[in-house]
Amino acid sequence: MSYPFYTEESPRFKVAEYLKKITAVLLIVWLFKGYLGLEPYNRYLVYSIIALIFAFELLSVGKWVGVTVTGIVFALAKGFLWTSVFLYFGGWLGMPDDLHDLAGRAFAYAVVLSIAGLLIGKGEEKRFTWKVEKKTYEFSGAEFGDVRLKGRGKAYPIKFGNRRVGWAIDGEVEVKAETPLGTIKKALSSPVVVWGELTVGKKTKADEGFVAEVSRLINPDRLYKNKKGSTAVDLGIVKVYEGEDFEYVKVPFVEVIETPHGEEVKIGPFRIRDGNPRKPKEMLTIRELRNGFQLTKVGDRLKIETEEFSIEVEGGRVVYRSGNETLSLGDAVSLRSGDISVTVGKGRAKIRIEDVVISARDGVVKIRAGGRTHTIENEEAYRLVVRKAKEIVEEQSAGLIEGFGVDRTMLTRRVKELLDELMNYVG
Known part of the structure; x- marks a missing residue:
């Protein structure tokens, strides 16, 4: 029997998600307070919404890289930012005047706390790296649309801070990709890293030597520094793809998409869009850590890079370079x-x-x-x-x-x- 693994979250993060949903419901209730006969409780509803905003922001601290002073300060800054937006626009929706007048002060707090967070962040020496866990699961292959991994072995979770961002596979694995040029096949040498999600089997015995070796090999400087011509970079938490008339960059809290149909920049909860760019599905990468083979899939785009050649597929268009x-x-x-x-x-x-x-x-x-x-x-x-x-x-x-x-x-x-x-x- 196989078990699908999804992003692991502690109870604290799950509570934060529930509080977000409760806040959204309470906002709708407040918006229609007159129709619901809740006008006498207007002020208390506003207080409750603000309290919930700060609660879910503080509970969400450390989802990626653990709890830090910087994370707490930025959570407070985000709480004041959301509060300022709520108080400002609430003035046209029945917000008490004395609360509406506090919107500017809340925004000022958000700005000052953001600056403080940046200054504190520069002084924090805690450095987060990719960690291969000393636990493993049975692996018997995977499918990602027109890309397949065949073979058997063991899969080790890879984490960045508190979040799993990929898997390291120890075993005999072959990758197959369907392209207009035909089926591309490549037998991969262990260890192989999959930056994405897998369906794995039951837990089994780990090899500590393999864990140590993968931890050494996934060093970003070793994989990508001074590698000319690489237009697809994937380390789970950092994703960069450059193709024909297409660019995609994703790091924690920031996502950028550039296509012929438009551009979109997402910073935290805020989006800036020009045109109608088609957002790709989650970027998937399969990589040999020793021999340099890398397959990257972003939506209907596929790129295969080896030490001898590269293939890029977009719909019916194919570019082969050697x-x-x-x-x-x-x-x-x-x-x-x-x-x-x-x-x-x-x-x-x-x-x-x-x-x-x-x-x-x-x-x-x-x-x-x-x-x-x-x-x-x-x-x-x-x-x-x-x-x-x-x-x-x-x-x-x-x-x-x-x-x-x-x-x-x-x-x-x-x-x-x-x-x-x-x-x-x-x-």
Whole structure:
């Protein structure tokens, strides 16, 4: 039997969530106090709401990194901020005038306490790190939509402060991901980290040596410092993803999304939105700690990074990169390797190799080679270039994906053959 594990919360945090719900209900009751015959209790309802605001903010202290003086001060600051908002806007909804007039003072308290929290935070020396717990559960695979983990082993919870942010897996594991290029398979070497939630089995005996090794390997400096080109960073509590026309950043209390449809910034309970950005589902990452393989999934976006290549998938668009070689699939198919590029789209094609450029569009072929330019207005020549460009891309893509790279000798020969055929159309 397997058991789904969710974020662990102490009774204190659960009580805080209940108090939030009670506060919301009491706000609605206060809003309709006249219809409910509660107008004589107006002042007492306001006092109760304010008390509940401070209660759930203080009870929520330390949800991520434990109880600190800074956390308590910021909780008080948030309590005064919510109170100032309630007192200010409540003036139009039947708030007693003397309480409404206190909105400015409550806001001032919030600002001063926030400054105090920042100053205290700079002086606190307590440093929080990722901790692998010395308890483990049976692991027998997991599914995340079009991404699957197959295999068996043990799963160890990883915590940051008080919150579990991922799992470390010890065992033989294979990852499978469905992409437009086909199924990508990779056997992963232990230890493997999953920054996300898993369904695990019953508790079993832990290996303290494995716990110590994972604790050493998940050091952020070791994983990401001086790693050029990495556009997906995931440490459970810190998530960064950069893709085509898309950026996603999430750290405790702050979340930023940038898409072609708009932008959104969330700081604590406050949101600033411009346009209508589509918020992705929770970011998932599967990573080998020793060999550098990393798979990251954000909504319908998938990125696979290894020491040899990377694949990025967004809907029907795929970009494969290996060294200075790139294969792009989408509305057009493009293959690039240094000074070589071949692009094929709907009704068009372009081949560039060294100082030779052959392009075809709308029934016209243009050739630039040796400092001379030729134009061929011939439908048969146009179809020939498009067909040959497709053949070249198909041939070279297979070798590129299999890890052999672009065969420059074969590509040069194919382009020379094409040029020879096109010369028959030059008048």
